Amino acid sequence: MLKIKDLQIGFSTPTGITPALKGVSLEIGRGETLAIVGESGSGKSVTALAITRLLPTPPAVYQAGSITFEGQDLLTASDAELRKVRGGKIAYIFQEPSTSLNPVYSIRSQMAEMIQHHRPDVTDIDAEIIRWLDAVGIVDPATRLHDYPHQLSGGMQQRVMIAMALSARPDLLIADEPTTALDVTIQKQILDKLRELQRDLNMAVMLITHNFAIIRGLARNVAVMYRGEIVEYGESEQVLSNPQHPYTKALIACIPRLGDQRHRLPTIESNP
Amino acid sequence: MISFIIRRLALSVVLLFIISIISFFIVTLTPGSPYPWGELNPKISAEVKANFRKKFHLDRPLHEQYALIMRDLFTGNLRSIKDDRPVMSRILERLPATVALNLTSIVISLSFGTLLGVTAARYSGHWQDALGSFIAFLFIALPGFWITYMMVVALVKGFGVPILGTHSYGIEFPNSLGSGLDTLWHLLLPATILALGGIASQSRYLRATMIESLREDYIRTARSKGLAEEVILYKHALRNSIRPIIAGIGMVLPALIGGAVVIETIFAYPGMGRLGYEAVLERDYPTLVALNFVVAALVLLGNLISDLLSAAVDPRVRLE
Amino acid sequence: MRRFRSNPVAIASVVVILIFAFTAGGTFLLSITGHQWPCNPNLTNLEQKLLPPCPQHWLGTDNLGRDVLSRMLHGASISLTVGLIAVAVSLGIGMVVGAVAGYFGGIIDQILMRAVDALLCFPTFFLILTVVALLGPSLLNIVIVIGLVSWTGTARLVRSEFLTLRETEYVKGARVLGQNAWHIITRHILPNAAAPILVTAVLGIPDAILSEAGLSFLGFGVQPPQATWGNIIADGKTYLLDAWWLNLFPGLAILIASLSFYLAGDALREAAESRS
Numbered sequence: 098m099l100k101i102k103d104l105q106i107g108f109s110t111p112t113g114i115t116p117a118l119k120g121v122s123l124e125i126g127r128g129e130t131l132a133i134v135g136e137s138g139s140g141k142s143v144t145a146l147a148i149t150r151l152l153p154t155p156p157a158v159y160q161a162g163s164i165t166f167e168g169q170d171l172l173t174a175s176d177a178e179l180r181k182v183r184g185g186k187i188a189y190i191f192q193e194p195s196t197s198l199n200p201v202y203s204i205r206s207q208m209a210e211m212i213q214h215h216r217p218d219v220t221d222i223d224a225e226i227i228r229w230l231d232a233v234g235i236v237d238p239a240t241r242l243h244d245y246p247h248q249l250s251g252g253m254q255q256r257v258m259i260a261m262a263l264s265a266r267p268d269l270l271i272a273d274e275p276t277t278a279l280d281v282t283i284q285k286q287i288l289d290k291l292r293e294l295q296r297d298l299n300m301a302v303m304l305i306t307h308n309f310a311i312i313r314g315l316a317r318n319v320a321v322m323y324r325g326e327i328v329e330y331g332e333s334e335q336v337l338s339n340p341q342h343p344y345t346k347a348l349i350a351c352i353p354r355l356g357d358q359r360h361r362l363p364t365i366e367s368n369p
Numbered sequence: 370m371i372s373f374i375i376r377r378l379a380l381s382v383v384l385l386f387i388i389s390i391i392s393f394f395i396v397t398l399t400p401g402s403p404y405p406w407g408e409l410n411p412k413i414s415a416e417v418k419a420n421f422r423k424k425f426h427l428d429r430p431l432h433e434q435y436a437l438i439m440r441d442l443f444t445g446n447l448r449s450i451k452d453d454r455p456v457m458s459r460i461l462e463r464l465p466a467t468v469a470l471n472l473t474s475i476v477i478s479l480s481f482g483t484l485l486g487v488t489a490a491r492y493s494g495h496w497q498d499a500l501g502s503f504i505a506f507l508f509i510a511l512p513g514f515w516i517t518y519m520m521v522v523a524l525v526k527g528f529g530v531p532i533l534g535t536h537s538y539g540i541e542f543p544n545s546l547g548s549g550l551d552t553l554w555h556l557l558l559p560a561t562i563l564a565l566g567g568i569a570s571q572s573r574y575l576r577a578t579m580i581e582s583l584r585e586d587y588i589r590t591a592r593s594k595g596l597a598e599e600v601i602l603y604k605h606a607l608r609n610s611i612r613p614i615i616a617g618i619g620m621v622l623p624a625l626i627g628g629a630v631v632i633e634t635i636f637a638y639p640g641m642g643r644l645g646y647e648a649v650l651e652r653d654y655p656t657l658v659a660l661n662f663v664v665a666a667l668v669l670l671g672n673l674i675s676d677l678l679s680a681a682v683d684p685r686v687r688l689e
Numbered sequence: 690m691r692r693f694r695s696n697p698v699a700i701a702s703v704v705v706i707l708i709f710a711f712t713a714g715g716t717f718l719l720s721i722t723g724h725q726w727p728c729n730p731n732l733t734n735l736e737q738k739l740l741p742p743c744p745q746h747w748l749g750t751d752n753l754g755r756d757v758l759s760r761m762l763h764g765a766s767i768s769l770t771v772g773l774i775a776v777a778v779s780l781g782i783g784m785v786v787g788a789v790a791g792y793f794g795g796i797i798d799q800i801l802m803r804a805v806d807a808l809l810c811f812p813t814f815f816l817i818l819t820v821v822a823l824l825g826p827s828l829l830n831i832v833i834v835i836g837l838v839s840w841t842g843t844a845r846l847v848r849s850e851f852l853t854l855r856e857t858e859y860v861k862g863a864r865v866l867g868q869n870a871w872h873i874i875t876r877h878i879l880p881n882a883a884a885p886i887l888v889t890a891v892l893g894i895p896d897a898i899l900s901e902a903g904l905s906f907l908g909f910g911v912q913p914p915q916a917t918w919g920n921i922i923a924d925g926k927t928y929l930l931d932a933w934w935l936n937l938f939p940g941l942a943i944l945i946a947s948l949s950f951y952l953a954g955d956a957l958r959e960a961a962e963s964r965s
Contacts, residue, residue, distance in 0.1 A: 515940030
């Protein structure tokens with residue numbers, strides 16, 4: 098369904114073009130989940146944003162490669178075509194839910210916007226919104242409709258973002274570090290919810306994270322990124338139990354385990 | 370909300386008090402003869418002068434003068450030196466025209482200022498932005514009276530279009546729509562010229578706030594929803610950026626009313642600016658004191674309204 | 690500095706300002722020594738009145754036959770003088786008020802800031818007009834009054850510099866603050882505030898020029914026969930429809946002079962902001 102081939106992206110700076118992605122290739126099939134794991138600066142967010150050309154193009158420069166979604170070349174698509182794909186076919190949720198929602202509009206208003214834009218056939222928008230808020234696990238959604246983002250907790254904000262993203266019934270959900278900014282206790286709830294929704298909607302998910310520990314049970318495939326390249330790519334079970342690349346091994350070794358006797362957790366020295 | 374309004378009103382009263390003192394002192398302490406006729410005019414007897422001084426309290430010490438003038442002001446007894454009519458009625462006669470002019474001017478400056486500011490932010494760094502800045506500064510640097518005259522020459526001489534006053538002289542309109550439009554037409558040109566400075570400063574400020582807002586995460590979310598660029602700019606970014614501009618409208622009022630002096634004189638528009646100018650020419654102290662007071666009160670009211678409006682626009686500051 | 694220099698608009702405005710300054714200064718010097726160029730601005734010649742631009746009078750003549758170009762050159766020196774001195778006055782007042790408010794804080798600060806708020810409620814031009822009309826229009830009165838109503842911006846700037854500084858100095862010890870007040874002011878506050886104050890100054894010059902022009906136009910500026918750009922327009926307004934040059938050239942001059950100061954000031958502000 099989604100196919101990225103040899104994507105190369107750089108960022109233009111006063112001193113030249115710094116490479117960010119050095120030839121990234123990956124695929125996601127319908128209903129599959131792919132996790133992209135790496136440190137900050139490894140290029141995972143850049144990859145995610147590049148798919149629907151959400152990277153601001155100065156300073157980003159698309160140097161080479163192709164991105165195909167359901168047969169359509171996204172890198173050469175017109176603005177109008179791209180806008181149909183964004184949200185309607187490929188939806189996003191971001192790391193910081195508190196700043197990713199517009200503070201001056203109510204929840205209802207922002208969600209209605211999404212539904213009206215991509216699903217004009219829906220007649221009772223409020224009912225639809227309530228349905229989705231309920232589906233992501235928000236208690237008493239009808240009372241929350243006219244709340245503003247700052248009136249919600251972090252976990253609830255992220256649930257709203259998920260609801261909003263899914264309400265257009267996309268084929269692919271790209272989740273960029275969706276739980277990194279949340280409390281640990283909430284993280285599990287959100288991830289479980291994501292897994293449940295993905296199953297129910299048969300939706301593909303691209304999960305971006307720096308935390309190897311969360312992909313187990315969630316993502317069938319995993320791509321490990323380091324300094325703009327994919328260094329290991331395969332089924333999660335395989336990679337986790339039998340990592341090939343030294344970087345992958347080091348990442349896995351960093352995962353704290355219950356019953357761990359080591360006093361100092363291993364770290365990775367690197368300069369991405 | 371209510372407590373906010375009450376606090377503001379209390380603050381305004383204090384400010385008005387300070388303002389009334391300042392304007393009183395300015396008017397009475399500047400040297401020069403208080404008499405509308407010349408100081409040395411031989412035709413006026415000493416007795417008439419004494420009566421004049423008595424009537425306008427000029428024979429009392431300063432703080433008493435102040436108190437008396439304030440009392441007269443609030444009881445409506447303050448009388449003009451020029452024609453002995455109550456000052457407040459003269460001011461109130463001109464108030465609707467002034468309010469109409471200023472409101473129209475604010476509407477014009479907000480609309481064009483917003484358009485210019487959003488466009489400059491959208492094309493930030495490109496030639497449209499530089500052009501927008503240039504236009505903004507051009508507007509500020511333009512002497513109002515000069516451009517007015519150039520337009521008068523062009524319109525009146527070139528096209529034979531009447532633009533002075535509030536109604537076209539000598540033309541009768543068959544219905545109220547016609548005369549209403551005529552009034553609007555006469556209002557438009559002076560209001561636009563008055564608005565130029567506002568367009569410039571508002572567009573510059575809005576450009577800065579918009580550029581900041583456009584960097585925020587929620588704009589990226591809006592883009593990822595597949596919304597059109599115009600929607601992102603005018604719906605999502607604008608509402609986050611416009612609050613300081615709306616809050617600042619109150620402070621534009623003094624500049625508007627001051628600038629109106631020249632404009633109203635040229636256009637023969639019967640507003641408070643011209644009233645003030647005439648009062649200055651005639652050394653009509655009571656009118657001047659009252660006028661300053663009314664203008665300051667209007668400004669403070671304007672500030673309050675614009676603060677309330679800005680809270681309506683941006684729900685984050687609702688409960689200050 | 691580099692940012693300023695690489696901005697073509699800024700360079701152009703500085704060039705215009707320099708031309709303006711040299712013209713004004715040159716005319717002034719010439720007039721002191723008794724020379725006039727191209728001819729005496731006050732020489733009336735009724736036979737030559739209201740001539741459009743022509744070889745002998747590049748910008749035409751006014752209703753008394755006076756050469757408009759000469760009058761405009763003199764107007765340039767008046768405008769520049771007004772701009773510079775009025776800004777100097779407003780800077781002086783503003784810096785003192787801001788320093789006192791920031792240094793002492795507390796009640797004094799509150800009172801001064803309320804006074805600033807009150808002043809801002811006044812329609813400035815109207816205030817200037819009132820005072821000048823009552824005091825009598827002379828160059829001195831005009832610059833002082835303009836300065837008296839425009840100091841608020843500088844005051845706020847200086848005050849906020851003081852306030853931020855007081856926070857850091859308190860860490861070192863309040864006694865130090867008390868002992869070396871003057872030292873602190875000159876060593877720390879002025880250098881930090883210098884750039885924004887300079888920007889305020891440059892942006893204040895065209896405001897003063899425009900105010901003076903407006904005053905002259907209404908008859909309360911520098912009085913004839915002294916020529917200022919504003920009163921050339923004022924004199925010409927009765928003949929507006931026939932002698933358009935009396936309106937066009939002085940207005941254009943005001944526009945170009947003000948515009949260059951605004952553009953230069955804005956470029957200066959951007960350069961200062963990008964540095965900090």
